[in-house]
Amino acid sequence: MSKVTVLGAGSWGTALSIVLANNGHEVILWSALQPEIEMLQTHREQIDKLPGTKLPDNIEITGDLPYACENPDLIVFAVASPYVRSTAKLAAPFIKESQMVVNVAKGIEETTLMTLSEIIEEELNNADVAVLSGPSHAEEVSKGIPTTCVVGAHTKETACFIQNIFMNERFRVYTSPDIVGIELGSSLKNVIALAAGVADGLGYGDNTKAALITRGIAEMSRLGIAMGGRMETFAGLSGVGDLIVTCTSKHSRNRGAGYLMGKGYTMKEAMDEVKQVVEGVYSAKAALGLAKKYDVSMPIVEQINKVLFEDKSAKEAVTDLLLRDKRREYSDLEWEK
Ligand SMILES: NC(=O)c1ccc[n+]([C@@H]2O[C@H](COP(=O)([O-])OP(=O)(O)OC[C@H]3O[C@@H](n4cnc5c(N)ncnc54)[C@H](O)[C@@H]3O)[C@@H](O)[C@H]2O)c1
Numbered sequence: 226m227s228k229v230t231v232l233g234a235g236s237w238g239t240a241l242s243i244v245l246a247n248n249g250h251e252v253i254l255w256s257a258l259q260p261e262i263e264m265l266q267t268h269r270e271q272i273d274k275l276p277g278t279k280l281p282d283n284i285e286i287t288g289d290l291p292y293a294c295e296n297p298d299l300i301v302f303a304v305a306s307p308y309v310r311s312t313a314k315l316a317a318p319f320i321k322e323s324q325m326v327v328n329v330a331k332g333i334e335e336t337t338l339m340t341l342s343e344i345i346e347e348e349l350n351n352a353d354v355a356v357l358s359g360p361s362h363a364e365e366v367s368k369g370i371p372t373t374c375v376v377g378a379h380t381k382e383t384a385c386f387i388q389n390i391f392m393n394e395r396f397r398v399y400t401s402p403d404i405v406g407i408e409l410g411s412s413l414k415n416v417i418a419l420a421a422g423v424a425d426g427l428g429y430g431d432n433t434k435a436a437l438i439t440r441g442i443a444e445m446s447r448l449g450i451a452m453g454g455r456m457e458t459f460a461g462l463s464g465v466g467d468l469i470v471t472c473t474s475k476h477s478r479n480r481g482a483g484y485l486m487g488k489g490y491t492m493k494e495a496m497d498e499v500k501q502v503v504e505g506v507y508s509a510k511a512a513l514g515l516a517k518k519y520d521v522s523m524p525i526v527e528q529i530n531k532v533l534f535e536d537k538s539a540k541e542a543v544t545d546l547l548l549r550d551k552r553r554e555y556s557d558l559e560w561e562k
């Protein structure tokens with residue numbers, strides 16, 4: 226049995242706390258939000274986001290960050306991406322040398338273009354920072370619906386330690402050394418999912434969805450490989466796996482927000498309606514920034530940025546994608562003669 230602290234008590238932090246508690250660990254679930262703390266303490270349930278699932282007794286809810294950071298075996302970062310840096314900064318004075326940390330949030334910082342694990346590493350001196358990602362909606366994980374994820378870490382020992390902490394007969398965890406590939410896949414898929422939602426909102430069909438998923442993974446992997454990630458990772462759980470679930474699931478926040486925009490909502494109206502964090506909106510500009518930095522073509526990311534931030538009509542964006550310059554499906558596949 227280990228001591229695990231989970232920072233962030235939204236859908237994902239709560240669902241993972243339930244997995245960890247059911248695995249027999251002693252869990253501290255911390256939130257920065259007083260109403261969230263009170264709701265979890267009073268009802269022992271994330272009523273707003275995971276209604277109907279009670280928290281096991283071995284989850285302690287707190288708003289006391291120094292206490293939450295007091296010597297756990299593992300800290301799970303599950304706050305929404307815009308709060309990862311501020312939370313790490315606040316926690317840093319209370320965190321021990323070489324603390325093992327796993328980031329489960331998905332995003333890229335707009336101002337620095339850093340991944341979330343890089344931010345945590347920067348803020349927490351000497352922490353051993355890993356990532357956990359994959360096709361995993363909190364609504365299903367909290368109910369014990371079979372789910373698979375992958376943990377990426379700097380060493381095999383850390384990856385296996387975290388794998389053992391999370392894994393059970395309903396939650397299978399693989400390991401990988403490809404941290405950058407995992408984090409880029411998990412962040413970029415949210416941007417593509419917005420586009421898939423827009424297509425649904427416009428009333429387009431399965432052909433359009435399949436096109437966005439397939440061409441989406443092509444552009445995600447082009448950027449990811451340019452940044453040092455591995456193609457295998459983009460073909461894996463945190464790449465195409467997460468992209469499929471996000472672009473198709475009724476639970477998806479990003480697809481849901483895109484759907485509303487396809488129906489004519491503004492970005493702000495769509496985000497308010499979804500009520501939970503729509504990470505693709507926060508990562509879209511950063512994805513475009515990385516595409517420019519690494520000189521990689523990302524046409525879907527480009528068009529979704531125009532819809533989100535330049536008031537371009539969604540219909541026009543789809544037409545512009547379809548009528549781009551003619552090209553080969555994969556530029557490195559050449560005819561022999
Ligand atoms: N929900 C899922 O199914 C799921 C699955 C995998 C990964 N994720 C990722 O996990 C992260 C969290 O997602 P979520 O669905 O739990 O979001 P959410 O909207 O349900 O919750 C976000 C949480 O962030 C925390 N927060 C809000 N404001 C804060 C502040 N000022 N300072 C510190 N913390 C603050 C709160 O605990 C809040 O509940 C996201 O990056 C998301 O992409 C979510």
Ligand SMILES: O=P(O)(O)OC[C@H](O)CO
Nearest residue numbers: 359360361471477478479
């Ligand atoms: O599908 P979303 O947009 O709710 O994102 C949640 C998770 O990242 C799915 O793995």
